[in-house]
Amino acid sequence: MNKLLIRIRDLVHEYREYDENDVLVRTSRALDGVTLDVTEGSFVAVLGHNGSGKSTFAKHINALLMPTEGTVIFSGRDTAEIENLWELRKEAGMIFQNPDNQIISNVVEEDVAFGPENLGIPSEEIIARVAFALERVGMEAYRLSSPNKLSGGQKQRIGIAGLLAMKPRCILMDEPTAMLDPVGRREVLRTVHELNRDEHITVVMITHYLEEVTDVDRVVVMDQGKIVMDGTPREIFSRIDELSAHHMRVPQVVELAYELRKEGVPIPEGILTVDELVEALCRLR
Amino acid sequence: MSIALEHVSYIYDPDQKVKKYAVRDVSLEIKKGEFVSIIGHTGSGKSTLIQFMNGLLKPTEGRVLFEGQDVFEKGFSLKGLRQKVGISFQYPDNQLFESTILKDVMFGPKNLGQSREEAETNARAALKVMAVPEASYDKSPFELSGGQKRRVAIAGILAMNPDYLILDEPTAGLDPEGRDEILELIRTLNWSQGIAVILVSHSMEDVAEYAKRILVMNDGQIIMDDTPREIFKAYRDLETIGLSAPQVTYIAHALAEKGFLPYDTNVMTVEEAKKEILKVLKK
Structure with missing residues (x-):
């Protein structure tokens, strides 16, 4: 259970800009020495403001980007070696912010089947995988629907089903809920939590909604291309001043608990949920 | 001065037997x-609904009135309406296309027939209002951060001096x-320049903090139209239609249920x- 799935050492990524004569005009360092281990089966959230390097970081895990310096090892395979690419992409799939950008077919089941078809898997096996994947994300009723008719949250779940049909070990998500309404947001989060718990799929989720990460295993905060905080949600959310310094805004319940403590109200540190705060306050009466 | 919708509906495929409504009999x-x-x-x-408001979409039924005039009547200038009522769509930064920020913001006013100088004056003023640093006016819009792009896109609308900003x-x-x-800048525009x-x-947190009036839509209809305080009081109704209230509203209600807070406590921030x-x- 505690096997290491991802090992990242001193990862540096530089974006280089060239002019029309191929002369280097500018280099910007998006990742500046990131070191991180992720154990198999864990749910890790990566937080950070826009431009903190978190999306660049996620793209390194399944070799959508190659390190400028440092190494990324996913399940024993170095992402910098081209012969590993096929296996890496199969084992670690990515869900992006805009659900419309990752849907390609006119029928839901065809969309989900696209990945395994590409892998050359026999049709009976594909049919079984598609059925399983749609059932796991709660979209089996839409098997023959057109993806265009679906809501944003449903589209994201179809995207997740497409990854599931590849039998991945890890799902990477880059702000998967940023374009969704509250219901869609809940649907997608519930789905990935279930996959993490029941299928033991490792999840790395990039987000800037702190509300979404109160029930993950581990929170990593990035700023200026570096990891600046790393701990359980409870540990991270009790360091409010530090979070603010990294331009993060905590959920209202955390902020309220913090404000009350500042006023001398004796409630414990690290309150994360509405129920916890209500219980702590009621004990004071 | 107002935008009014009178019993507007929008029906997909009006020829179908069973009518499918995108908007159904809305008046506001x-x-x-x-x-x-x-x-x-x-x-x-x-x-x-918002596309009715500047005449981008014609309702299948009902009327859209701008300052009392039917905008789809012959002779009404839709171009003039779109100058007064500007819409910034989702991901407005996808709409940036000129080679520099200043040119991008000048596009709207020039399109209205303003001279180069006039357009530039308006564009500069709008960029200033949206707190875009002057040093970046000659940069490509694609070099900006997400938040800055969004501000440039809104400046493009402001440069046309609208009365309504959607x-x-x-x-x-x-x-x-x-x-x-962005929300602070918009709030400032609203109270200092009177732009609706x-x-x-x-x-819901943003809406609770900034809006003075909330319209709740469900199934193409407006089912609530009230102040944020009244709207979020009905948080259970909001949940049945896939919405929610700010997190603090839930805290206050949970505390009231335990007898900690008075039952009628209604907080939004x-x-x-x-x-x-x-x-x-402290009692």
Whole structure:
């Protein structure tokens, strides 16, 4: 259970800009020495403001980007070696912010089947995988629907089903809920939590909604291309001043608990949920 | 001065036997200077509704009135309407296309027939209002951060001196700081220049903080139209249509259920919740 799935050492990524004569005009360092281990089966959230390097970081895990310096090892395979690419992409799939950008077919089941078809898997096996994947994300009723008719949250779940049909070990998500309404947001989060718990799929989720990460295993905060905080949600959310310094805004319940403590109200540190705060306050009466 | 919708409906495929409505019999009026928010889940009809307001979409039934005049009547200038009522769509930064920021913002006023000088004066003023640093006016819009792009896109509308500004999810995809910056700028526009703001948003926290009036849409209809305080009182009704209230509203209700807070406590912001809780503890 505690096997290491991802090992990242001193990862540096530089974006280089060239002019029309191929002369280097500018280099910007998006990742500046990131070191991180992720154990198999864990749910890790990566937080950070826009431009903190978190999306660049996620793209390194399944070799959508190659390190400028440092190494990324996913399940024993170095992402910098081209012969590993096929296996890496199969084992670690990515869900992006805009659900419309990752849907390609006119029928839901065809969309989900696209990945395994590409892998050359026999049709009976594909049919079984598609059925399983749609059932796991709660979209089996839409098997023959057109993806265009679906809501944003449903589209994201179809995207997740497409990854599931590849039998991945890890799902990477880059702000998967940023374009969704509250219901869609809940649907997608519930789905990935279930996959993490029941299928033991490792999840790395990039987000800037702190509300979404109160029930993950581990929170990593990035700023200026570096990891600046790393701990359980409870540990991270009790360091409010530090979070603010990294331009993060905590959920209202955390902020309220913090404000009350500042006023001398004796409630414990690290309150994360509405129920916890209500219980702590009621004990004071 | 107002935009009014009178019994407007929008029907997909009016020839079908069973009519499918995107918007169904909506009547409302938005006056100059208001700060109104429209909430509703995806597909509830918000986008269709806002497109009526500047004549981008003609309702299948009903009338759209701008300052009392039917905008789809012969002789009414839709171009003039679109100058007065500007819409910034979701991901407005996808709409940036010129080679420099200044040129991009000048596009609207030039399109209205303004001279180069006039357009530039208006564009500079709008960029200043949206707090875009002058040093970046000659940069390509594609070099900007997400939040800055969003501000340039809104400046492009402001440069046309609108009376109404419709914003469809202006903060989607921005980080919390970028979100606050944009919303503060919009609030300032609203109270200092009297520009009416119509904000479509999925963030109940933002809506609670900024709007003075909320329209709740479901199934193509407006089912509530009231102040944020009254709207979020009905948080259980909001949940049945896929919406929610700010997190502090839930805290206050849970505390009231336990008898900690008085039953009629109704809070929308962290500051208000803190005040109410301290009041009880210091008694």
